[in-house]
Amino acid sequence: MAYQLYRNTTLGNSLQESLDELIQTQQITPQLALQVLLQFDKAINTALANRVRNRVNFRGSLNTYRFCDNVWTFVLNDVEFREVTDLVKVDKVKIVACDGKNSGSNAGE
Amino acid sequence: ISECTLHLQAKLYLSIIDDVIESMRELFLDEGIEDRVLDDLRHLWESKMMQSRAMEDFRKNNNNSSNFVLQLPASYAQPEQEIPGKKRVSFTDAGGANTVATFSLPAGLTYPVQIPAGVTLQTASGQLYKVNVPVVVTQAPTGQQPLPCPGPKAPQPQPVQVRVNTASAHAVAPSILSNPTTVALASQTKTNPVPVQEPPPPPPPQLDLDYSALSDIVQLDGAADNSEDDDVTALEENDFLGIINAEAMKALQEGDRSSDGNGFSSSSDSEAAEDELDPLNSGDDVIEQDIPDLFDTDNVIVCQYDKIHRSKNRWKFHLKDGVMTYGGRDYVFSKAVGEAEW
Numbered sequence: 001m002a003y004q005l006y007r008n009t010t011l012g013n014s015l016q017e018s019l020d021e022l023i024q025t026q027q028i029t030p031q032l033a034l035q036v037l038l039q040f041d042k043a044i045n046t047a048l049a050n051r052v053r054n055r056v057n058f059r060g061s062l063n064t065y066r067f068c069d070n071v072w073t074f075v076l077n078d079v080e081f082r083e084v085t086d087l088v089k090v091d092k093v094k095i096v097a098c099d100g101k102n103s104g105s106n107a108g109e
Numbered sequence: 110i111s112e113c114t115l116h117l118q119a120k121l122y123l124s125i126i127d128d129v130i131e132s133m134r135e136l137f138l139d140e141g142i143e144d145r146v147l148d149d150l151r152h153l154w155e156s157k158m159m160q161s162r163a164m165e166d167f168r169k170n171n172n173n174s175s176n177f178v179l180q181l182p183a184s185y186a187q188p189e190q191e192i193p194g195k196k197r198v199s200f201t202d203a204g205g206a207n208t209v210a211t212f213s214l215p216a217g218l219t220y221p222v223q224i225p226a227g228v229t230l231q232t233a234s235g236q237l238y239k240v241n242v243p244v245v246v247t248q249a250p251t252g253q254q255p256l257p258c259p260g261p262k263a264p265q266p267q268p269v270q271v272r273v274n275t276a277s278a279h280a281v282a283p284s285i286l287s288n289p290t291t292v293a294l295a296s297q298t299k300t301n302p303v304p305v306q307e308p309p310p311p312p313p314p315q316l317d318l319d320y321s322a323l324s325d326i327v328q329l330d331g332a333a334d335n336s337e338d339d340d341v342t343a344l345e346e347n348d349f350l351g352i353i354n355a356e357a358m359k360a361l362q363e364g365d366r367s368s369d370g371n372g373f374s375s376s377s378d379s380e381a382a383e384d385e386l387d388p389l390n391s392g393d394d395v396i397e398q399d400i401p402d403l404f405d406t407d408n409v410i411v412c413q414y415d416k417i418h419r420s421k422n423r424w425k426f427h428l429k430d431g432v433m434t435y436g437g438r439d440y441v442f443s444k445a446v447g448e449a450e451w
Contacts, residue, residue: 005411009432010161010439011122015129018153027146036133036150043128048430048441051121054114056440058447062424065451072414074426076449081433081440086114090435093408100413100429 002041005098006048015040057082060093072097118441126154161437408435412445422451 006012019033060079065072074095081088130151137147412431418424428445 003413005413006432008409009411010434011125011158011432014157014161015154017157018150021153022146022150027149028142029140032136032140032142035136036129039132040125040129043125043132045430047121047125047128048432048443051124052430052441052443054442054444056442056445058426058445060447060449062449062451065424072417074449079447079449083114083442088435088440090408093410093433093435095410095412095426095428097410097412097414097417097428097431100415 001038002045003098004037004041005096006041006044007037008096009044011044012040054083060090063092070099118439121441122158122439123155126151126158130154409433410445412442424449424451 007016016037019028019036022028023030023033058079058081060076063075063077065074067073072095074097076093076095077091079090079093081090130147134144134147137144410428410431410433412428414426414428416425416427418427426445426447426449428447429443431442431445433440433442
């Protein structure tokens with residue numbers, strides 16, 4: 001099963017909101033909405049793995065770190081993100097990262 | 110961030126949307142659900158994405174499409190309408206689909222657009238808005254809240270009555286409010302002073318009662334005690350830390366003062382005690398408040414890790430396939446390498 005991690009993105013959240021509206025007006029069942037979200041998980045995992053090809057570097061200071069259930073959560077301060085041409089400075093950012101090694105070998109997908 | 114990158118990113122998002130919608134088509138049919146519902150889902154999804162700044166620049170590139178989607182009632186399908194305020198507006202059904210009309214402003218007509226009172230508008234999500242006062246639709250620059258006044262005859266900002274379907278009012282209202290380019294009524298509501306949240310009411314009397322009961326016990330060894338025992342003060346804290354708040358502490362002090370019958374002035378003692386207690390409490394409070402607020406940020410990166418490495422306090426991150434949201438915008442990466450000191 002693909003990671004549900006990406007549901008908390010602009011794309012994922014707007015999908016969930018849209019589905020909620022359709023459920024409220026009873027145009028779809030919650031069951032079906034779940035199916036859509038599962039499909040979204042697959043689609044975004046695939047898209048990120050195959051259709052994105054850029055590299056970013058960053059540097060900052062680590063405020064907190066947490067490792068639980070194989071998920072890393074970091075909070076960094078004063079971070080600079082560098083792509084080839086661009087620089088983005090962020091005063092505070094939270095990173096949630098799932099194990100990348102398992103993503104290629106999901107059973108029952 | 111370069112235009113090219115943003116364009117690619119918007120294309121990526123649209124391709125994901127396409128992917129999901131198309132792969133659900135068969136399932137929807139199997140469930141006996143009309144195609145229209147799936148199209149509605151797509152419209153809802155796309156319009157929310159367009160509204161968020163994540164796809165802002167992509168939207169800017171499509172100059173010919175309007176920034177919001179409205180369905181006008183059939184009775185409003187007048188070719189032209191003279192509106193007081195000098196602007197002539199005509200709404201044409203550019204979409205062709207029955208359910209949703211994406212209308213574009215005719216060439217040469219720019220914002221602001223005035224919609225007279227009495228019109229019922231329906232958004233893509235199906236919500237009905239009845240315009241009770243004349244409304245001005247302006248294209249406010251992103252991030253700018255106050256509306257420029259379009260002209261002397263334009264209606265002054267007033268609280269606008271909006272009737273919405275109660276079922277989804279709560280869901281739709283926030284999204285309408287957050288969009289700077291939707292009808293002015295939303296922006297006007299934004300500029301109206303928001304009712305200020307009342308300060309939290311003082312703790313109920315029974316809490317004081319508990320405290321006066323407790324303070325009777327406490328004061329024997331506590332603040333009123335001559336020796337100012339730190340241990341006892343600490344004990345008092347530990348026991349009641351869960352229920353102590355600032356006001357309760359005051360009540361405790363007052364209880365000490367009022368019920369102290371030892372003769373020596375307790376006010377200075379309780380103040381001294383209060384000084385001792387405050388620094389001790391506030392030290393704890395700071396740490397407690399930090400943790401929930403610390404993880405509460407809008408800037409989030411969701412990704413996968415290849416390798417996380419630490420050497421003393423130097424951390425190295427090898428991340429992949431990530432999406433970052435920062436300042437309302439989205440950034441995507443296939444690989445990210447970083448360093449940080451803890």
